[in-house]
Amino acid sequence: MPEPAPLFSLITVTLNNRAGLQSTRASVESQVFNNFEWIIIDGGSTDGTQEDLATTNANWTSEQDTGLYDAMNKGLTKAKGTYLLFLNAGDRLAAPTTLEKIAAHTEKQPDFIYGDALETTRSSSPSLQGGGRGRVSDAPLETKPAKPFYKQAGRYKDLPSGMFTHHQAMLYKRSKISETNQHYSLIYPIAADYDFTARFLKKCEKIAYFPHPICIFESGGLSQQNAFDGRREQYLIREKLEMVSQPENVWIFLTQTLKWQLRKTFPFLYRFAKSAKRK
Structure with a gap:
């Protein structure tokens, strides 16, 4: 008899x-919910990762792929859980009780669950390589994590304006994904998660907001290093999926660009504005 x-x-690339990966592992293995x-x-990987993988209880594979979203598609194919959460190497669950608390939100069987996030930055950070999976250069560098910034999720209905929370703070019901054999589109190297979420939400009937942080996310990843390309891809996705009118699409692109410049030039002012908006 097959196991339930x-x-x-949890899918990690x-x-x-x-x-x-060791940081992510510590977070996953600390969960009180099993x-x-x-x-x-x-x-x-050639940095000793495979030796560590052999000591985990994870379902793992190590082979070349074409990039971040190709690897995530491989994870989709392997997954058997009711809900899927992508937690890439370096990302962590917010607390040992995170999965336990989210489980309580599944009683009404929502198609999609999303929550808040904790975002960290580093006072200095190595150059990232490897398609957004956090491959770091070999140069030694002292880094000191800054205090996490609480990032409350926006409204899912505001998806046309951009991602309303971190991808690592979203859980997708696998049966909904399987209905159309949905995968991440490899034609969007940066914004495939945005495209995936937009297509997925069109199929959803029940959506639940989890009013707590789900993940601890370190900023400076693929989408932030390639911000302009990401905005351009989001523009094309909105156009293809007919999410907004053409004038609205142009306005959203320009607004996103201005917000990005504000965040880059005046990060503390940007965070203050976000906090004031929550109140």
């Missing part, structure tokens, strides 16, 4: 980010 499917599938599976897709 787990409630959650990584490439030569041994330290980041009805989940952990899937790790490694892109063929």
Whole structure:
């Protein structure tokens, strides 16, 4: 008799980010809730990651892929859980009780669950490589994590204006994904998560907001390093999916660009404005 499917599938992709994966592992293994599976897709790391993988209880594979979203698609194929959460190497669950608390939000079987996030920055950070999976350069560098910034999720109905929370703070019901064999589109190297979420939400009937942080996310990843390309891809996605009118699409693109410049030039002012908006 086959074992019942787990409630959650945590999917982690990584490439030569041994330290980041160790951080994620500590977070996953600290969970007091154990009805989940952990899937790790490694892109063929050569930094000792594979030796660590052999000591985990995760369902893992290590082979070359074409990039971040190709690896995430491999994770989708392996997943058996009712809900899928992508937690890449270096990302962490917000607390040991995070999955336990989210489980309580699944009683009404929502199609999609999203929550808040904690975002960290580093006073200095190594150059990132490896398609957004946190591959770091070999140069030694002292880093000191800054105090996490609480990032409350926006409204999911505001998706046309951009992602309303971090991708690592979203849980997708696997049965809804399977209905159309949905995958991440590889034609969007930066914003495939935006495209995936937009297409997925069109199928959703029940959406639940989890009013707590789900993940601890370190800023400076693929989408932030390639911000302009990400905004351009989002523009094309909105156009393709007919999410807004053409004038609205142009306005959203310009507004996103101005917000990005504000955040880059005056980060503290940007965060103050975000905090004031929550109040």
